[in-house]
Amino acid sequence: MKADTAPPTAREELITLKHGAGGRAMRRLIEETLAQGFTSDVVDGFGLAAMDDGAALRVGDRWLVVTTDSHVVHPIFFPGGDIGRLAIAGTVNDLAMMGVTEPLGLTCAVVVEEGFRRSDLDRIQRSMRETCREAGVTVLTGDTKVMGRGELDGVVINTTGVGFTDYLVRDAGLEPGDRIVLTGPIGDHGIALMAARRGFDLDADLRSDVAPLNLVIRAALAAAPGAISAMKDPTRGGVASALHEMASKSGVGIGIEEAAVPLTTVVRSAAEMLGLDPFHIANEGKAIIGVRPDAVDRVMAALVSNPLAASAAIVGRCTAERAGTVILDTGLGRRLLAEPEGEPLPRIC
């Protein structure tokens, strides 16, 4: 009984913010602790050991995909969105990245602090409902817990999504020659949150990109059946973390042309001012898509016709050489885009 009350000794290993930051430290924690013993349990599918955005199980001739995320974003209302929109879009996007664009639905479990405003809960719920409508999904069931004052900073929302797909996409499917497509400018979510936290009033255009991507992904999949080899949404840890994971799991090298990567002037300026690298910053409405070279034009045409991916760009290609690494061509030279230790901003999603 003493274990959770006695103060830790200096030699004990403690959890740090980096363990939740979507980078190397988190991956290690999951591999060494949370996924232990579950690695070989899924026989006909891909479970925890695959460390994908979700799990996939063979059911008849289809795949049932399940994905979960708890949302702890701070502040809960931010430019361009709020925790409700994020909770719906985040899970819709994780499903979409695996090929599920018409989910069966989501679950929604809310943990709220005593003394939280009922009106704020109403506002969050309306935002969830509107985002559901936008994505054509619904919340199937939920759970509500209340923690005492001071035991939780505001509200935590878990959403779990389930859905079927005939065509399973994984983050490990890249092959040499595949093109890397990015569906729009990077860093908007993280920079908008950071600016809001510091009270900056930089620009009305500095808004989170948080949005459900399932409909635009559906169009991309339909435009080039079988030609999308891998997808991942660059959330915590940003584009650098996502690309590194895709390269590493797929066993390919990825070369990125920095000049081709969409980035708004306002995010570029704000990131410089804050001393942050946009490649490390979270996005909540973007996808990295690996495409077979002969299909990339069709996929691009499908993407740019949707406002959520109007600035989509081909930003790189996969090579057989330098497997597991990501090389950034800056125009002045080439450098290794390393896997970040973690997202630099805590509670980004």
Add this chain to the structure above:
Amino acid sequence: MKADTAPPTAREELITLKHGAGGRAMRRLIEETLAQGFTSDVVDGFGLAAMDDGAALRVGDRWLVVTTDSHVVHPIFFPGGDIGRLAIAGTVNDLAMMGVTEPLGLTCAVVVEEGFRRSDLDRIQRSMRETCREAGVTVLTGDTKVMGRGELDGVVINTTGVGFTDYLVRDAGLEPGDRIVLTGPIGDHGIALMAARRGFDLDADLRSDVAPLNLVIRAALAAAPGAISAMKDPTRGGVASALHEMASKSGVGIGIEEAAVPLTTVVRSAAEMLGLDPFHIANEGKAIIGVRPDAVDRVMAALVSNPLAASAAIVGRCTAERAGTVILDTGLGRRLLAEPEGEPLPRIC
């Protein structure tokens, strides 16, 4: 942006601990806020509006059941269990109550406070793994978030379960004449937690009943195919809350013989000392089962042969009269067993 920082005014409605306590206050919050707008979304199944332990969707000729729970129990290690065992058993049991006794699997999303002991996280994970093994289930995928020191009291674990069943059981299926079976003594979980919090050293036998019930429920369902009309696990709000919900949704009256309700001496004494009614206290390894009268002996035989339900008892029956109410026959007279406002103990699960 101000909404979550400005102090609330005296007239604003705030969330209280009762809103998470599993009784009337929580039901109202969900109906009035959280389920709003999702009530009619599920066409071929039972979603949020049904307010069951989970949602059920028709997939081919089977039902896909999805259920979610966030676990905030305090203390995280308690006599008879810990938050890890609770997180697995809680969701396994919610699935079992709807007829899913061989789940496809669970998701597990952990939110942990900065400074939490790595060794405690290891211990919780081991407990989850052991409980999974006991229930024959696995964790398919997960999520990890870290909140800053003082932003979260320890750890919150969400588990969401998915599984198929041919025979869907709901909490609304009771009919007049059905017998009410309780699988064992009541109040163990809540009383054990309360005693642990107050530092009582009442008795080595005062332990939480937290356990996965899917295997014993599978045996009960197999013993009397089609004859189990309703199930519910009496967690937050206790047996009183669960019976009230079953009576109300099924449109029947329920009469309970108090003398028949299993209750250990140690829980009875502790509840008296703490001034608590065992009917209002949470259980985490018990089920209330509605059974057609001609099948009750077969169901009882299946239950008592399993150690988790060795003290199962027939405690009451359903009537067409007094629909929606629960009447307790105390032996000295009859009284209404009202729906509690909520579980008397915060963070019980």
